[in-house]
Amino acid sequence: MIGISNDHAAVELKIAICEHLKERGIEFIDYGIAAGEKIDYPDAAERPCRDIVAGKIDKAILLCGTGIGISIAANKIKGIRACACSDAFSAKYTRLHNDANCLCMGGRVVGPGLACELVDLFLDTEFEGGRHQRRVDKITELENK
Ligand code: RB5
Numbered sequence: 001m002i003g004i005s006n007d008h009a010a011v012e013l014k015i016a017i018c019e020h021l022k023e024r025g026i027e028f029i030d031y032g033i034a035a036g037e038k039i040d041y042p043d044a045a046e047r048p049c050r051d052i053v054a055g056k057i058d059k060a061i062l063l064c065g066t067g068i069g070i071s072i073a074a075n076k077i078k079g080i081r082a083c084a085c086s087d088a089f090s091a092k093y094t095r096l097h098n099d100a101n102c103l104c105m106g107g108r109v110v111g112p113g114l115a116c117e118l119v120d121l122f123l124d125t126e127f128e129g130g131r132h133q134r135r136v137d138k139i140t141e142l143e144n145k
Contacts, residue, residue, distance in 0.1 A: 059122070082101070
């Protein structure tokens with residue numbers, strides 16, 4: 001199960017990604033807002049991120065205008081590894097090497113076609129483990145220093 005959330009700058013992108021997830025048969029919870037509503041991006045990040053940490057969902061797609069604000073907010077929550085992406089290499093390698101659990105994108109940065117490709121790469125790529133596990137463990141240690 002995955003989550004998706006958005007602020008008011010990414011409503012259309014959220015709708016396009018939800019359609020894509022439905023076409024792929026991927027179950028998701030929509031934590032985001034609809035057209036005409038407003039939410040600050042830290043608030044849009046918090047509920048899905050808390051649910052990841054609680055084990056209720058596995059990963060989340062977080063959307064704001066740039067993808068940056070919502071990724072900064074998400075990364076403040078212990079256990080969240082969020083990456084703002086607008087290219088395929090980053091979306092793939094943040095899973096392979098960083099075991100990222102949130103993919104963040106900007107509704108004012110990427111179009112729906114690219115965004116859905118990045119979602120597919122993010123969801124379909126497994127963490128490589130090995131030497132990368134040690135590095136991810138060090139990220140977790142930083143949370144407690
Ligand atoms: C909202 O207008 C905008 O500031 C927000 O979506 C985002 O781009 C912040 O990083």
